Amino acid sequence: MEMPRAQPLYRQTKAALMRRMVDGRWRAGDMLPAEPALAAEFGVSQGTVRRALDELAQINLVVRRQGKGTFVAEHTRERALFHFFHLVGDDGKRALPGSRMLSMKAGAATREESRRLKLAAGTRVVRLHRLRMLDGRAAIVERIVLPASLYDGFERLDRASLPNELYKLYQERWGVTVARAAEKLKSALAGPEDAAHLGLRSGAPVLEIDRIAYALDGNPCEWRVSRCDTSAHHYVSEVV
Amino acid sequence: MEMPRAQPLYRQTKAALMRRMVDGRWRAGDMLPAEPALAAEFGVSQGTVRRALDELAQINLVVRRQGKGTFVAEHTRERALFHFFHLVGDDGKRALPGSRMLSMKAGAATREESRRLKLAAGTRVVRLHRLRMLDGRAAIVERIVLPASLYDGFERLDRASLPNELYKLYQERWGVTVARAAEKLKSALAGPEDAAHLGLRSGAPVLEIDRIAYALDGNPCEWRVSRCDTSAHHYVSEVV
DNA sequence: ACTCATATGTCTTATATATGACTTTGTAAC
DNA sequence: GTTACAAAGTCATATATAAGACATATGAGT
Numbered sequence: 444m445e446m447p448r449a450q451p452l453y454r455q456t457k458a459a460l461m462r463r464m465v466d467g468r469w470r471a472g473d474m475l476p477a478e479p480a481l482a483a484e485f486g487v488s489q490g491t492v493r494r495a496l497d498e499l500a501q502i503n504l505v506v507r508r509q510g511k512g513t514f515v516a517e518h519t520r521e522r523a524l525f526h527f528f529h530l531v532g533d534d535g536k537r538a539l540p541g542s543r544m545l546s547m548k549a550g551a552a553t554r555e556e557s558r559r560l561k562l563a564a565g566t567r568v569v570r571l572h573r574l575r576m577l578d579g580r581a582a583i584v585e586r587i588v589l590p591a592s593l594y595d596g597f598e599r600l601d602r603a604s605l606p607n608e609l610y611k612l613y614q615e616r617w618g619v620t621v622a623r624a625a626e627k628l629k630s631a632l633a634g635p636e637d638a639a640h641l642g643l644r645s646g647a648p649v650l651e652i653d654r655i656a657y658a659l660d661g662n663p664c665e666w667r668v669s670r671c672d673t674s675a676h677h678y679v680s681e682v683v
Numbered sequence: 684m685e686m687p688r689a690q691p692l693y694r695q696t697k698a699a700l701m702r703r704m705v706d707g708r709w710r711a712g713d714m715l716p717a718e719p720a721l722a723a724e725f726g727v728s729q730g731t732v733r734r735a736l737d738e739l740a741q742i743n744l745v746v747r748r749q750g751k752g753t754f755v756a757e758h759t760r761e762r763a764l765f766h767f768f769h770l771v772g773d774d775g776k777r778a779l780p781g782s783r784m785l786s787m788k789a790g791a792a793t794r795e796e797s798r799r800l801k802l803a804a805g806t807r808v809v810r811l812h813r814l815r816m817l818d819g820r821a822a823i824v825e826r827i828v829l830p831a832s833l834y835d836g837f838e839r840l841d842r843a844s845l846p847n848e849l850y851k852l853y854q855e856r857w858g859v860t861v862a863r864a865a866e867k868l869k870s871a872l873a874g875p876e877d878a879a880h881l882g883l884r885s886g887a888p889v890l891e892i893d894r895i896a897y898a899l900d901g902n903p904c905e906w907r908v909s910r911c912d913t914s915a916h917h918y919v920s921e922v923v
Numbered sequence: 924a925c926t927c928a929t930a931t932g933t934c935t936t937a938t939a940t941a942t943g944a945c946t947t948t949g950t951a952a953c
Numbered sequence: 954g955t956t957a958c959a960a961a962g963t964c965a966t967a968t969a970t971a972a973g974a975c976a977t978a979t980g981a982g983t
Binding site: 502503526527529622623624625626627628629630632646648649650651653654671673677678679680681682683 | 742743766767769862863864865866867868869870871872886888889890891893894911913917918919920921922923
Binding site for chain 2: 965966967968969974975976977
């Protein structure tokens with residue numbers, strides 16, 4: 444009699460592969476060893492490794508390219524746009540957003556911030572406030588909260604030089620890869636401040652997107668609330 | 684020299700299997716033949732059939748149950764709720780909606796309706812107007828447009844007896860299975876009529892969900908616009 | 924009737940092997 | 954130099970085989 448394995452072999456292999464990405468042994472953009480090499484190393488068949496890699500490719504943690512190899516996924520502009528940015532022009536065209544940083548401050552996490560980011564109360568956080576443009580017009584006001592411990596030295600960066608694609612920055616500078624995100628959407632009315640930034644009248648309808656981003660290790664690594672003017676754009680969602 | 688096949692064998696097999704569901708040879712809930720039987724019939728290996736079935740399972744067209752068999756997916760309440768209904772209470776609990784039909788009319792499709800449903804201009808459509816409840820309170824106003832040709836005799840149904848889960852009705856009565864849907868979300872202000880139905884003041888913010896549902900054959904089979912009161916609920920979206 | 928063991932049929936996991944397709948690199952020919 | 958071709962390395966496809974896990978039916982024994 445043998446205890447039933449908790450997980451099939453290919454899932455154990457998948458978890459082992461993932462651990463190497465989490466602990467930084469393989470970093471974004473790195474090429475993984477070839478399938479037969481991985482199979483030999485883990486003591487399983489190539490088919491088992493393939494199945495593990497296929498599942499990792501499915502959740503966009505690796506990219507497989509026939510003839511070239513398997514690579515740890517990077518946050519490119521395309522990936523950010525297609526996977527993490529769901530606002531699209533009403534004509535169907537995706538406009539990639541520009542952005543202007545309004546403010547950056549650090550401080551102790553509020554009760555709400557520590558709840559959403561799963562931090563101990565009072566942990567230090569960095570708060571960003573920025574305006575994003577679509578087709579040259581102000582369309583989104585974003586408030587971003589980051590656990591300061593994850594992004595060492597963030598507060599000392601020049602806020603004017605922060606890039607448009609923050610996820611890429613997190614990954615390149617601190618090895619924090621956003622693996623997935625959970626979004627909650629509501630309809631709200633623009634307050635005076637948001638309305639001014641967006642060039643709307645106070646009381647205009649805005650779409651509020653509340654997003655928690657999760658790192659490879661499963662922990663929250665960003666809380667972002669975006670208020671969007673949806674008069675010329677809309678949020679798209681594919682349901683299968 | 685051989686012409687490269689347009690599609691690998693497992694995709695051809697997948698398409699062949701899908702055709703049998705589209706043409707009604709296999710209907711919702713039916714059990715498919717076992718893998719070795721399918722492999723023999725199509726003249727491919729069991730592994731190839733497995734891969735085709737796995738992809739069908741991935742897009743929720745079949746359900747695989749170890750030890751029992753592979754079944755054509757049905758629109759159960761759970762499936763409708765988890766896959767096609769994205770409004771969740773702010774406390775995280777999913778409330779399954781009740782509904783009250785307000786009106787049902789048939790007529791010639793407007794230009795917009797025929798564009799969205801890909802119908803010839805002037806084709807006959809059925810229009811439904813209903814109110815949906817969450818936790819006993821009016822929360823959603825829905826306007827639904829159906830191509831009359833797909834749902835023969837729909838207009839003659841008793842509108843008071845229409846079920847809550849329309850997708851199940853489409854499937855059971857007309858063999859129309861909703862395979863996927865594309866949603867567009869916007870923030871809007873409640874007009875006087877919607878506000879009255881929802882118990883809101885006019886000018887309150889509502890979330891507008893514009894959904895085209897596609898049948899197995901890839902053609903649109905329903906256009907639905909839902910206006911939702913998101914003061915106590917929100918729309919959830921998982922990003923991978 | 925009820926229980927239990929067994930048999931059967933199903934999907935699931937795991938391995939091995941062979942072939943094809945794609946990419947890069949090295950090398951020979953020009 | 955440049956081109957053309959061959960070779961090697963990679964993932965992708967397809968097959969075959971075996972054993973495990975799960976569900977249900979069957980029948981013996983009580």
